[in-house]
Amino acid sequence: MRPIFISYRREDTEGQAGRLFESLREVFGEHTVFMDVATIEPGADFRRAIETNIDKCAVLLALIGRTWLTVTDREGKRRIDNPNDFVRLETSSALKRDVTVIPVLVQGATMPQEADLPAEIKDLAYRNAFELTHARWDSDVELLIRTLRTRAVDAPGEPASAATPHAIPSPNANAGKGHARMWTIGGAVAAVALMGAVVLKISGSAHEAKANPAILASEPVPATTASTPGNQAGKGDQMVSKKALQRAAHDRGACVKPFVWRQAQPRDKVCVTPDTQSRILAENRAASDNRMPNGGAYGPDTCKQGFVWRAAFDGDTVCVTPESRQMTADDNMLGARRIVPLPQ
Incomplete structure (x- = not known):
C-alpha cells in the first residue's frame, strides 16, 4: 500500500500525533506511516522535501487541535499565514496533488472555516473530518484504520509498495x-x-x-x-x-x-x-x-x-x-x- 502522512503542529497536537503514529504503524508497518519532517537532511530544501514525501503518499491525515489555526510566531503573527509554514506547505502540497486529505479533529476541535484559511488550502474546509476522542480513542482509531485500508491501497497499474506483501505472479500464470x-x-x-x-x-x-x-x-x-x-x-x-x-x-x-x-x-x-x-x-x-x-x-x-x-x-x-x-x-x-x- 502507499504511505500515510501525518501532518500536525508540535505546539498543538504533538501528543496525539505520536499516539496515532504508534497505533497506525502497528497495523500498517513501520515504513508505511510518516510523521513530520524530522528526517529531512541538513542543507536540504525543506519545501522540495515536503513535496517529494507528499507525492508518494495516498493519504494525508491533518491533525487539528484547538490551537491549530491560532498558533503564532515570535512576532505574534499566525503561523498558518506564513507561506513557509510546514503545516501549510504539507496541506497545500497534498491538495495540489489530489492526495486524499482527511482532517482529524482532536481535543474537541472544530473544523476551520474557509474564510480563516490561506487561499491555497481553503479546500480543506470542505473535506469531511474524522474525530478522535480521548475517551473512545481505541474504537475511533479502529474506524479510521478501516477508512485508511480503502484509501491507501495501491492504485491500479502502479508497483506494489515494498512495505506491504502482495501476491507473487506464478511463472505459469493463467x-x-x-x-x-x-x-x-x-x-x-x-x-x-x-x-x-x-x-x-x-x-x-x-x-x-x-x-x-x-x-x-x-x-x-x-x-x-x-x-x-x-x-x-x-x-x-x-x-x-x-x-x-x-x-x-x-x-x-x-x-x-x-x-x-x-x-x-x-x-x-x-x-x-x-x-x-x-x-x-x-x-x-x-x-x-x-x-x-x-x-x-x-x-x-x-x-x-x-x-x-x-x-x-x-x-x-x-x-x-x-x-x-x-x-x-x-x-x-x-x-x-x-x-x-x-x-x-
Missing part, C-alpha cells in the same frame, strides 16, 4: 491469476489486522508486562481463505503464526496497554504511561525556559538553579526538576518490562 492476487492481498490484510489485535489485546500491570495466555496459542492462522485456482489443494496457502506476530511486535518495541512510547526524542521507544508521555513532551517544549539565558559552566545547556539535565538518553540536556529526572531514570529501568513479551 486466466485465474487475478483472483489469486485478490485472495493473497486479502490474506495479507487479515494478517496485518491480526498483528494489530495481538498488540492491542496484550495487557500488563503498572510495572511488569504479562501476556494473555489466549494470545500465545501456537496454532497457525491461515493468511488465505481459499486455494488459488489451478493449484493443488493447500498449495499457495500462507500460514502466519500468532507467535511470529507477537515476536514481531516485541522486536519493534511495541508497548503493552496502557503504556505508550515516551518520545523524549524521535524514535524514543521507552514505554511509559500516557501521563508521563505528556509530561515529557511538556518538558521538551519548556526546555529553553529552564536554561540560563546567557549560558554558564556547561555552556548554553546550563540549567537554572534548581534544575538538572533529564538524561532520558545519552546527550539529553533538557532541564527538569530533580524529581522528574529520577522518574525518568525509573522509566528507563522499567521500560523493557513494558513491551510486548516474547512468546513462550
Whole structure:
C-alpha cells in the first residue's frame, strides 16, 4: 500500500500525533506511516522535501487541535499565514496533488472555516473530518484504520509498495491469476489486522508486562481463505503464526496497554504511561525556559538553579526538576518490562 502522512503542529497536537503514529504503524508497518519532517537532511530544501514525501503518499491525515489555526510566531503573527509554514506547505502540497486529505479533529476541535484559511488550502474546509476522542480513542482509531485500508491501497497499474506483501505472479500464470492476487492481498490484510489485535489485546500491570495466555496459542492462522485456482489443494496457502506476530511486535518495541512510547526524542521507544508521555513532551517544549539565558559552566545547556539535565538518553540536556529526572531514570529501568513479551 502507499504511505500515510501525518501532518500536525508540535505546539498543538504533538501528543496525539505520536499516539496515532504508534497505533497506525502497528497495523500498517513501520515504513508505511510518516510523521513530520524530522528526517529531512541538513542543507536540504525543506519545501522540495515536503513535496517529494507528499507525492508518494495516498493519504494525508491533518491533525487539528484547538490551537491549530491560532498558533503564532515570535512576532505574534499566525503561523498558518506564513507561506513557509510546514503545516501549510504539507496541506497545500497534498491538495495540489489530489492526495486524499482527511482532517482529524482532536481535543474537541472544530473544523476551520474557509474564510480563516490561506487561499491555497481553503479546500480543506470542505473535506469531511474524522474525530478522535480521548475517551473512545481505541474504537475511533479502529474506524479510521478501516477508512485508511480503502484509501491507501495501491492504485491500479502502479508497483506494489515494498512495505506491504502482495501476491507473487506464478511463472505459469493463467486466466485465474487475478483472483489469486485478490485472495493473497486479502490474506495479507487479515494478517496485518491480526498483528494489530495481538498488540492491542496484550495487557500488563503498572510495572511488569504479562501476556494473555489466549494470545500465545501456537496454532497457525491461515493468511488465505481459499486455494488459488489451478493449484493443488493447500498449495499457495500462507500460514502466519500468532507467535511470529507477537515476536514481531516485541522486536519493534511495541508497548503493552496502557503504556505508550515516551518520545523524549524521535524514535524514543521507552514505554511509559500516557501521563508521563505528556509530561515529557511538556518538558521538551519548556526546555529553553529552564536554561540560563546567557549560558554558564556547561555552556548554553546550563540549567537554572534548581534544575538538572533529564538524561532520558545519552546527550539529553533538557532541564527538569530533580524529581522528574529520577522518574525518568525509573522509566528507563522499567521500560523493557513494558513491551510486548516474547512468546513462550
